[in-house]
Amino acid sequence: MSDASVEVSVVLPAYNEEDTIRETVETTLATLDGFLPAGxxxxxVAEDGCDxxxxxxADELAAADSRVRHFHSDERLGRGGALxxxxxxxxGDVLVYFDTDLATDMRHLEELVESVRSGEYDVATGSRWMPENVADRPAKRGVPSRGFNFATRLLLGSDLRDHQCGFKAxxxxxxxxxxGEVEDKHWFWDTEMLVRAQRRGFRVKEFAVDWTPKGDSKVDLVRDVFGMGSQILRCFWEFRVSPYANRRTGMAVGVLLSVLAFALMFVYIDVDTFxxxxxxxDPALVAAGAAxxxxxxxxxxxxxxxxxxxxGYDGSVGFLTxxxxxxxxxxxxxxxRAGDAIRAYIVKARRGVPYTTGFASLAVERVFDLLTITVLAGSVxxxxxxFAPGTLADLATTASGVGVAGNAAAVQQAVVVATAVGLLAIGSVALIVWSARSDSNYVRRVVNWASDDSYTExxxxxFEDxxxxxxxxxxxxxxxxxxxxTSVLVWTIDVATALLVxxxxxLSLPLVDLVAVGFFAxxxxxLSKVIPGPPGGIGIYEAAFAAIVSTLLPVTFATAVGIAIVDHIVKNVVTVAGGAASMIRLNVSLTEAVDGTVEPDAEEETAVSSSR
Structure with a gap:
């Protein structure tokens, strides 16, 4: 058959389809033969590294029929890569694909092909979620599918109802x-093609199809969350944020962030109480605490x-502060603490630090913070x-919520969370140190155990990085x-601030008592404000702090709450002031940070390339 005579090319992406591929090819040929001219x-058959x-x-089928071709890949390309x-x-000038399990009724193939072959549309796709023809999908796949399509419409501005149906032209x-613009090479490939087609003004037809679930119907964490979810966010950034993210808008966002941070302090803490x-x-001592x-x-x-x-990366103390x-x-x-992600893009933009390394550095810092304050609390x-065994019983009584009036629930929550987070911090450090001394690749083992999808690699x-x-x-x-x-010094100064408050x-109690209580509170x-809750842990921190201070020192719970509020507000005000000043000094374009188009800033310091 001459290539020049071919109008329609139907591609069947195949990975380990030995049981079905022969029947699928034969059914496809017969269906096409029913409405297209011969030849x-x-x-x-786009065979994707099958084992x-x-x-x-596929070779046998291609040898027996000149209308069949076989493209082989030694390595897995992913469904999108294979397509x-x-x-x-x-x-062909009309490029069609559908899943080899033939879940979509083949009587719809003519409409799919002719929608594009006629020149009426540039893209056509079957849909399982049109109002007039809703597919009967198991809930365990139907719910995630609807969620994915909703997120794609909401975040990426698509007008389509179903982006994942394997039936497109x-x-x-x-x-x-x-x-050439599509970055994903796996399951998100066709979704990205559809979204980009709409954005570029191509004519896209979506029509209802009869669809019967076959094959894999399980929820795959790697594919559905880490794979597909991350691709939606990547495209959202490219389409909705990147075009508007520059130094001017970055500065505006920074100012807004500072204002919100200051305002939220007084949303979660009553202004009159403050x-x-x-x-x-004493304002002089409060100011000294801030200093x-x-x-x-x-x-x-x-x-x-x-x-x-x-x-393997350098950075000046001033810049990193x-x-x-x-x-x-x-x-x-x-x-x-999702705000930590801001730091990851700053060090990427200005110091060329990859995102995986940036987030790993944040994780290390957070683990050491939690470990340090856990050890400090444990030491007390x-x-x-x-030396004072009777106070342990008093602390246990307070932890149960006795004597803290309407704050009982907050105190109980704080104690439980602080205990759990402390144990988790110790366990995390032990696991990190142990795994660093092991030659086994546990990350890949876990991912491979969780999924055999093409996103696995x-x-x-x-995760390995x-x-x-x-x-x-x-x-x-x-x-x-x-x-x-250094972590011990950081938290010692944090406690010194509380002592000045x-x-x-x-409070003119013996210094040793104040130091012990300060470290513990x-x-x-x-530890208690690590859990998701009010930004900055405002309210949770005060409850835990006040409960401990009022139990271990001769002060009322109300006074202890006042001390906790002032201590926390002082620290937050310093943080916001420093953050606002740093945003002005280190203004970073979000677009440059994500795209990686900024070289390390030579004016501030020369960054050293990763030594890995």
Missing amino acids: SFEVV DRTPEI DFAFERAA FSREAFDALH VESVSDA VYVASWPLRGLRYRDILAEL GAVFISQTGNLVIPA LVGLAL YVASV FVTDVQRVAGTAGGFARVGG FRAFG VSVGN
């Missing part, structure tokens, strides 16, 4: 214009520099058990000592 079509008899069967490869080499012109608390405190707290920030920058140095300020300001607005508990490599970076810092004696030592409220308060 005007071809069927291409069964699919390649041999891309086959479409580029196919002879493209004109050669549309394919050539679009496929004013009353401040009026009872002391400022001194902890260069140490945070120094610690982060040491973490990045272990990973600003980056920490900005991310911590974000944490006051965004719950669950041991001291109390040895991509997801496994991302992340885990390896974490191990490099926490798994070496020198790195552990430097980062751990104690003094500001007139600050540690438990910070």
